Amino acid sequence: MPQHTLTVAGVTVDTRHWIGGERLASATTFTDISPIDGAVLGEISRGTPAEADAAVAAARAAFPGWAATPRTERARVLHAIADGVDKRLDELAIVETTDNGALLRSHRRGVMPRVAHNFRFFADRLLALGHEDFDTRGHRNHVRWDPAGPCALITPWNAPLMLESWKVAPALAAGNTVVLKPAEWTPLTASLLADIAARAGLPAGVLNVVQGYGSEIGDALTSHPDVRRISFTGSVPTARRIAASAAPHLTPTSFELGGKSPLLVFADADLDLAVALAVEQYDNAGQVCLAATRILVQEPVAGEFVRRFTDRAGRLRQGDPRDDATDIGPNIHPAHLDKIDGFVRRAVAAGARAVIGGHRIDSRYYAPTLLTDVDQDAEIVQEEVFGPVLTLQTFQEEAEAVRLANGTRFGLAATVATGDPARAERVTAQLVAGTVWVNCFFVRDLRAPFGGARSSGVGREGGDWSFDFFCDLKNTVTAPKGWQDHG
Structure with missing residues (x-):
């Protein structure tokens, strides 16, 4: 008989899909490996188009x-989901750390509490949602927010449950139903979320979780005529494919994509603060x-900045993310580490100099790296590496x-270090x-909008x-x- 559960640090996780309030297995599987x-x-x-279709149905x-459920009841269920997350916070933290390699202390202290907060925020925001009626030549205008329909939510592996909750919570609060497709490298906490939501009283079929490869089930979700919203966080090439897939039905999409964000350090900045921001x-x-992977430092302080940065970065501890003393854990997958190493090798071959790092430690850990002597049009400056690799340029x-700072095709975020408010x-x-x-x-x-400009995304999330x-x-x-008077 097939095994339909696994155990991580004593926590049991169901490995099947969650569709229509039931656990359903596929004929085939994929292997989940700890980084x-x-x-x-x-x-x-391992989902197929058949499971994707079943989840949408x-x-x-x-x-x-x-959709017809009163706002107060929808908000109550979302708060109950948040309560369930709080009760299982330690379990969720250890499972996600084991599955994606991020620091356990961060999951316990910040990430998982934020998951619960996301559900509570949108539950409360729903109850406050409204618009004052307004007059047009004596006519009354009344604005309302009607649920759109089934939503396909596709999420990445770097912060799985938190990014899932950023999408699932507002979609459910709005009165929509959801098909969630977690990243294949980190599927486990999405399965636990399905359990938590069911115990919180979310009706069957309102939240569905389909696991598998985007190349095998992604198009079945994003091209489905019954899907009325698509929200995706991930890479630019995948977003282009999703947009093409959604186009025939004009399905609205929201994309939060890559970044190549700058950190601008001016000579009047608190240099210790600027270095701390860079090492972060x-x-x-x-x-x-x-991540602000492009460090831009004003020339008068560049030498001192590099000296302090090298000292501080050199004290970072890299190792098992379950150890509270660890500062940097592994990269997600050997294939991803190969990609990171390829970027660095090509940059060095083109003339870049590694002030620190510049090499892999083993098949899962990459040394924190700072590259100088890079041109603005260099690949390492223009393309997202998504690893512990920073570049430094002066101005x-x-x-x-x-x-x-503006000299890339991205526009997700930026950080400025300066002591001058006017600047x-x-x-x-x-x-x-x-x-x-x-x-x-x-x-x-x-409460603030979140999203990117240019190739960093389409649309905004939050509030x-x-x-x-x-x-x-x-x-x-x-x-x-x-x-008319009807008596």
């Missing part, structure tokens, strides 16, 4: 009932879309800094980015922007006269 040590975690049901069948970009082994004047205001106004941080990094409030995407907005205009 920490290459250990096989288990065999996961379940979502479609459940949609009328969930190695978080999650550099596998963060927002003379403010205008040059802005030109270099901060001037520079941030000119930067092409969805989010700009000044003398800080990764301060994220769900009412999420509801704008996941809903069909309707305006009803009522005449002041013409009512």
Whole structure:
């Protein structure tokens, strides 16, 4: 009899799909491997277009009932899901660390609490969602947010459950039903989320989880005529394929894509703060879309910046992410590490110099790397590496800094280190980015819009922007006269 569960640090995870409120197995499986040590975690049901179609059918069948559910009840269920996440926080943390290699302490202290917060935020935001009626020549305008329908949500592997909750929570709050396709390298916490949601009272079919390869089931989801919204976080090439797949049905899409974000360090900055911000970009082994991987330093302080950076980065501890003393864990997969190493090797061959790092440690860990002597048009400056690899360029004047910062096809985020408020205001106004941080990094409030410009994405998530995407907005205009007296 096939094995349909696996155990991670004492936590049992079902390896089957969750469709229509039931666990369903596929005829074939794929192997889930821990990036920490290459250990096989288990065999996961490998979805086909048939499972994708079944999940969309379940979502479609459940949609009328969930859409008609009063806001207060939808909010109650989302809060119950958040309660379930809180109760299983330690379990979710160890499972996700084992599955994707990010630091266990980060999962316990920040990531998993943020998952619960995401559900609570959108539950509360739903209850406050509204627009004042307004008058047009005596006619009353009334705006409402109607649920759109089944949604296909496709998520990445670098922060699986948190990024899933960024999409699942507002989609459910809006009254939609969901088909969630987690990344094949990190499927486990999505399965646990299905269990938590079911125990919280979410009706069958409202949340469905289909596991597998995007190349095998992605098109079945994104081209499906019954899918009314597609939200994707991942690479630019995949987004292009999804957009083409969604085009025949004009299915609205939201894309949060790659980045090649700059960190601008001006000579008047607090240099210790600027160095700390730069070293922070190695978080999650550099596998963060927002990471400011292009360090731009004003020339008068460049030498001292490099000296302090090298000292601070040299004290980072790399190793098992389950150890609280570890600062940097493994990269997600040997194939991904090969990709990182290829970028660095080509950069060095083109003339770049590795101030630190520049090499793999073994088949899973890549040394934190800083490359200098790079040209603006170099591949290492222009393309997303998604690993612990930073570049450093210098500039003379403010205008040059802005030109270099904006000199890629991306526009996801930017960070500015300066001691001059007027300069901060001037520079941030000119930067092409969805989010700009000044003398800080990764301060994220769900009330704010999140997304990218240029090749970094389409649309915004967060606050009412999420509801704008996941809903069909309707305006009803009522005449002041013409009512008949029906007694």
